[in-house]
Amino acid sequence: MTATDQTATKQTATEQTTTEQTAAAAYKWVGTRPVRPDGVDKVTGKAQFGADRVLPGMLEGVVARSPHAHARIVSIDTTAAAAMPGVHAVITGADFPDLSDSGASADDVSRSRNVMARDKVLYVGHVVAAVAAQTRRQARAAADAIVVEYDVLDHVLTLDQATADGAPLLHPEMVARGIDPEDARPNTASRVAHERGDLDVGFANADVIIERSFTTQAVHQGYIEPHAAVADVTRDGRAELWCSSQGHFAIRSMSTTVLGWELSDVKVTPAEIGGGFGGKTTIYLEPLSLLLSQRSGRPVRMVMDRNEVFTASGPTSGSNIRVKLGATAAGALTAADIMLEYEAGAFPGSPVGAAAMTAIACYDVPNFSVVGFDVVLNRPKTAAYRAPGAPAAAFAVESVLDEVARELSIDPIDLRLMNAAVEGTQASYGPTFPRIGFVETLEAIRHCDHYQSPLGPNQGRGIGCGFWFNVGGNSTATVNVHEDGRLTVMTGSPDIGGSRSSMALFAAEELGIDVNTIQSIIGDTDTIGFADVTGGSRVTLSTGAAVIEACREMREDLCRRAALMWDVDRDLVEWVDGRAQHVDRTETPLSLADVAAKAGRTGGPISVTAAMNMRGAGAGFSTQVVDVEIDPETGQTSVVRFTTAQDAGTAIHPSYVEGQMQGGVVQGIGWALNETYTYREDGSLDNDSFLDYRVPVASDLPMIDTIIVEVPNPAHPYGVRGVGEVGIVPTMGAVANAIHDAIGHRLCDLPMSPMRILDAINQGNG
């Protein structure tokens, strides 16, 4: 059955942008599109984001940053700064514990040195000190008055520079993982490898072999809200922190680790978040504001400027990638040989591991070798970004697949269908796939109107596919019934993609009550049990499972209470349409409000908490088709039509699913066409603003048409699969393939800017 055979049954959206087929026909609330609970506050400016917190006596904190890409810190003199008007506290690396001998993990040591340099600065923008003063101007002036003596070292800004023989070393003490000492290369932190079968045999069996080398550039997540934190440390040693993040529990543990404080002494309250995309899963200002508040005895607010966001908060990696694929004349892939080199930034930890695991996960290839290297260089430490590692690898693999299809004169979707991973395929990274929906996404695109439509002059069409694991993890949900019978659902998962609505939909479905009467909120670290970060597309799946479990337990409790009220056996009560009902209809049904009114006589307040570590995240797949039009005289690319199909398992709130699908595509288009970091030779960033760091603007984009495919995840009570990330994975490859179709040239280097495209056209003409 193709995805389009499943018919739409539930459609409340006014704007019909999608061909919807929902498996949620059996549900009353799941699959509907209630208005988002946070929407009005956001459009009226009432929502409180990280920087909006104001406390009496609050100071403003700013950061002093390194002007050098690589230097030893000889000395820091803060005397003059500390004596300046309005200044209450000045901190440097000397005020933080040195975690390197404390048994802390390598990641914790890196994080501690990233938020505040010790001994060495490793990129322009690396923090060397922070100041709290009565006004931001005073704080800025004091930060500028801090005297740092540097011993400037040679720096490396590119993968090729970093790994060249004799390159200056960022971390001379670094021990490379997974590399034999005789194979060691400068600044290479680790090697990962996934191998199966025999490459020589695989390529010997191939009728066509295509090999290409690719480069991709570091790109920023581009969230609109800059990092911000407000800290208030009280005299008794307790501390409160307000900030937007993708996980306030993680912010608490990371901040207290780098400060050497007791974890539970700090309460972190999540603010509304203005975009994260992975980049708000780590700390920058949070520990600085806490320490400045402790030192000054006053609340301290810190807010990054946009140039600080670009200069010093996490982009994702740039990469060098080589892909060699072999296939039979009939189109069966026989071998894949892939090398991935990823920029980690100033400290180890690029997503090259995930890149190696995902690179050919869409396909069933008998012989392959995927090897990845994690390389440090004098740029900001990278942070997670939507399907970390996967998009660049997919760009390279999907580009070469397109060449294979052209060489063999096979339709690009047919080629992918012939080699597609299905239920029972052993994934390239190890496990065997349970039921997955990759083929269904390919079929959905093959049959959509877009794929069948003719192209105009100077236009080209490209296909791309992508895979993302999705994850489960730890979540807590508390469901409280108020005295009036209404419900509050509280979780510990910050809402970056509409999860408050989805949590309310699960509760409405489970308890049979109107979703619009349910409050869905996020508790602080003192109020709700632990939750992992909102990342890995995990919240609807895992936090949703906790909500579902809590509601099921509550339904049981409500039936028990009704039985007490009627003085009948529990077995004679069932919960139907939001009411307790006697199976023989001998009693007047009891609503939630009826049961709540008598709660004191049936066991006290009605409240259930469920906490779990969810397993069984369903893998996500996406297939996309894009049409571009190229101006052959300027190299300008217009994206004229885009359709994305994605397996959502079950779409709980279809508008949010579409939003995630469209958002991923838009970010992928930016990455493909224009986004890049431009460094000066001295290692400083030349485009640290949205003017010259070109994310797509609305007029750059066509409507991104969505096809939600629903192949339910067998491990989740509602069949949920994560939807937040995989939508960005296919896009760059799809755009590259469309450009190739339009101009007849393969672009292997991102971004595929007008200049690069005109160069390719000129070379073809010359």
Place this chain on the structure above:
Amino acid sequence: MRYSAPTTVDEALATLTAEPNARVFAGATDLIPQLRSGRPEPALIVDLKRIDRLRGVTLTDATWTIGAATPTSHLTRNAGFAADFPGLTEAAGLIGSDQIQNRSSLGGNLCNASPAADSVPALIANDARVVVASASGERVVRVDGITIGPGATSLAPGEFIIEFQLDRPAASTSDAYLRMIPRTEMDIAVVGAAARITTDGGLCTGATIVLGAVAPIATRVNDAETALVGSTFTDDALAAVAAAASAACDPIDDKRGTIAYRRQVAGVLARRAVALARMRSTASSNESSQT
């Protein structure tokens, strides 16, 4: 840093005489980003947009007068002006975003003296003049006499622009402005090209072609004009326009564009701007003949 908002030209001149370390502004759409990016603060910033003479779009006899601080959105919404100068209107409408358009002004765009200023090539192509306020009295200067280099103007300290003057175009004359940016809006021109064309039937009887963003200041391409005037817009003539425009470029390599790219695309845009202005000039002559 102090702020002052005079309401007359004389008051503004007096304020500027009293404080040499002052900067005038209209919408501040360049000033504020510059200060935020760390440029030294002047002692005084002088807001000119409360001076009546600096605001408004009026047509008197055959001359348009545009107050130097008039928001560009007022200009682009003026149907009469847009009919006379479709190219200049487009250029003014390209500055920033819709929100910026309610603040940005021709005076600011000119005096910021960016090589990539969108309105300047179109102003020059249309022989625009400015009235400069000075302690020694007002004087009229052609727009191409204002910018002398990136960020530098011929205005003396304490001087500012009061208004722009543009004579209505002659019959069968129209203009066009095209720019290249890597996206569709909210960007700085990598190349800009303005053309004003006069036609007589199929013949080109007048041409002014000015490039932006390819040299320290907006650049008039005399060779392209020579190649065009007297031609019937043949492919050869248009190719000569493109070649002359490419040759006239003296661009820099920077994060927004390479020298080779700017040169090549300047030729393309000059040719396209000429073709568009020609089409409009023909349309305007049809309208004239109907009335």
